[in-house]
Structure formats: C-alpha cells, structure tokens
Amino acid sequence: MAEGGVGTSPQVFVVDSQASYTMPREEKPRWARGSQNLLLLLVGLAMLGLVVEGYFISNLYKKTEEFSICRSHPFCQNMSDSKNKGGFIMTQIGSNEISNMSPTQAQVHKRPFAHLMGSSNPVGEKDVVQWVNKGGEAITQNMSYDKGRLLVEIEGFYYLYSKVQLNAAEDCSLIQHKVMKNTSAYDQSIELMKSKSFRCKTQKPVNPKNVDAEDLWNSFLAGIFHFQSGDEIFVTLENIKKIRSGSTYNFMGAFMIFP
Ligand SMILES: *[C@@H]1O[C@H](CO)[C@@H](O)[C@H](O)[C@H]1NC(C)=O
Numbered sequence: 089m090a091e092g093g094v095g096t097s098p099q100v101f102v103v104d105s106q107a108s109y110t111m112p113r114e115e116k117p118r119w120a121r122g123s124q125n126l127l128l129l130l131v132g133l134a135m136l137g138l139v140v141e142g143y144f145i146s147n148l149y150k151k152t153e154e155f156s157i158c159r160s161h162p163f164c165q166n167m168s169d170s171k172n173k174g175g176f177i178m179t180q181i182g183s184n185e186i187s188n189m190s191p192t193q194a195q196v197h198k199r200p201f202a203h204l205m206g207s208s209n210p211v212g213e214k215d216v217v218q219w220v221n222k223g224g225e226a227i228t229q230n231m232s233y234d235k236g237r238l239l240v241e242i243e244g245f246y247y248l249y250s251k252v253q254l255n256a257a258e259d260c261s262l263i264q265h266k267v268m269k270n271t272s273a274y275d276q277s278i279e280l281m282k283s284k285s286f287r288c289k290t291q292k293p294v295n296p297k298n299v300d301a302e303d304l305w306n307s308f309l310a311g312i313f314h315f316q317s318g319d320e321i322f323v324t325l326e327n328i329k330k331i332r333s334g335s336t337y338n339f340m341g342a343f344m345i346f347p
C-alpha cells in the first residue's frame with residue numbers, strides 16, 4: 089500500500105510541472121499597474137528630496153564653519169555685510185597682524201598648555217608629586233611650573249589630566265591619586281579628581297620566573313575645570329614612595345579649551 093503510493097507520486101509531480109509551463113501568463117489588472125507607477129513616482133520624489141536636503145545641509149555647514157573660525161577676529165565682525173569678502177580677508181591675515189593684537193585676541197591663536205613628565209626624583213613634601221617641566225617631551229606655554237605645582241596664568245576652562253603608576257607589591261596598601269587645586273579665594277586645597285585603591289598582594293602560584301613580580305597599579309584622571317589666573321594645580325599620591333619613577337609612566341598636563 090505504502091509502496092504503491094510512492095510509485096504513483098512522481099507521475100502526479102510530472103503532470104503538475106508540465107501544467108505550470110502551459111499555464112497562460114496572467115495579465116495584471118489596470119489598477120495594479122497604475123499603483124505601481126505611483127509607487128515609483130513617490131520613491132523618486134523621496135530620493136530627490138534627500139538630495140536637495142543634503143545640498144542645503146552642506147551649504148549651512150560651510151557657512152557656520154566660516155563664521156566660527158572668523159567670529160573672534162575684528163576683521164570678520166563686518167562679515168554679515170560682505171559675506172564673500174570674509175574668506176578672502178582671513179587668508180590675508182599674516183603673523184604680523186596676530187602679534188599686533190591685544191592679549192585677549194592673541195589667546196585665540198596661542199592657547200595655554202602644559203605637559204609635565206615624571207621626574208627621576210618625584211617624591212615631594214606632603215605627598216606632592218614633582219615633575220619635569222623642560223626638556224624631552226615636557227613643555228609649557230602660558231603656564232608655569234614651581235615645585236610640583238602647575239600655575240595657571242590665563243583664566244579659562246582647561247582640560248586637565250594626570251596619570252601615575254605605582255608598584256604595589258606589598259602586603260596591603262591604600263593607594264590614592266588626587267589632582268588638587270589651590271586658589272586664592274580659599275585657604276584650603278580643593279580636590280578636583282581622585283582615585284583610590286586598596287591593594288593586597290595576590291597569592292600567585294609559585295613560579296620561579298617571577299618570584300618578585302611587581303604588582304603595578306595605574307591611575308588616569310582627566311576632566312574639564314575652570315581656573316582663575318594664579319590657581320595652582322598639583323598631584324598628590326598617598327604612599328608616594330611606591331611611585332614607579334620614569335618620565336613616561338607618570339605625567340600630568342593641561343590645555344585651555346575655552347575661550
Ligand atoms: C565695520 O563696518 C563699519 C561700518 O559699516 C566701520 O565703521 C568699521 O570700522 C568696520 N569695522 C572693521 C573692524 O572693519
């Protein structure tokens with residue numbers, strides 16, 4: 089009974105497949121063709137809309153870019169009167185004009201910044217980390233350095249960062265990395281950023297290769313802060329003796345982002 093069924097089914101299949109070849113193509117009704125055309129038209133319109141929108145956005149972007157570069161310069165304050173001249177005038181401004189500008193105008197071109205590197209003798213009084221401010225990759229501009237402190241000369245918002253590395257291979261120790269500010273308005277130091285860690289030596293399986301392996305701890309802090317002229321920024325480190333001295337393991341720096 090079951091075999092008979094299997095034997096007959098290919099015949100049924102063959103007949104069906106032949107029938108599908110001989111079936112006449114069904115013409116689409118008129119309304120279907122009409123709606124297909126309408127759909128194509130709508131898609132076309134949407135694409136055109138996107139292209140036009142893109143053109144306007146790129147135009148607007150160019151205009152705002154031109155304006156933001158120019159806004160702070162006196163030559164550009166008349167730009168709304170003579171838009172096309174604006175770009176031309178900007179290219180004419182050489183270094184002579186910049187050096188003749190008042191300090192506030194010069195700020196735009198010479199933003200203060202500093203990058204201080206780890207010293208070979210980084211341990212200072214009251215856990216204040218000491219830095220190298222000249223030579224190598226260390227640099228300061230319109231900021232100065234004195235005994236571990238980075239001094240702000242020009243008021244503004246600064247991006248401030250600091251990284252330290254310690255060797256915490258000891259039984260247990262509390263490690264605290266802080267970035268502090270001393271400002272004339274308060275007679276107490278202000279904490280700007282802090283990271284804290286309590287480390288105990290991990291019991292590793294005995295491996296003759298790294299019996300005295302170092303347990304290194306890294307901390308990186310960064311943020312944006314407002315500083316007045318005369319503010320002092322410094323880094324303190326609890327357990328400072330464990331700092332891993334080296335100019336690239338430890339560093340701090342800042343740069344003005346506004347105005
Ligand atoms: C801006 O234009 C005004 C008159 O439209 C003129 O008096 C002034 O000097 C111009 N300022 C600059 C910086 O060119």
Ligand SMILES: *[C@@H]1O[C@H](CO)[C@@H](O)[C@H](O)[C@H]1NC(C)=O
Nearest residue numbers: 191192194198229230241242
């Ligand atoms: C910033 O430093 C430059 C030299 O690097 C100096 O000419 C300029 O006067 C300084 N600006 C301020 C406001 O101190």
Ligand SMILES: *[C@@H]1O[C@H](CO)[C@@H](O)[C@H](O)[C@H]1NC(C)=O
Nearest residue numbers: 216237270275276277320322
């Ligand atoms: C910061 O100010 C406090 C309080 O005036 C002072 O004790 C401390 O020595 C100052 N720190 C630095 C690094 O100047």
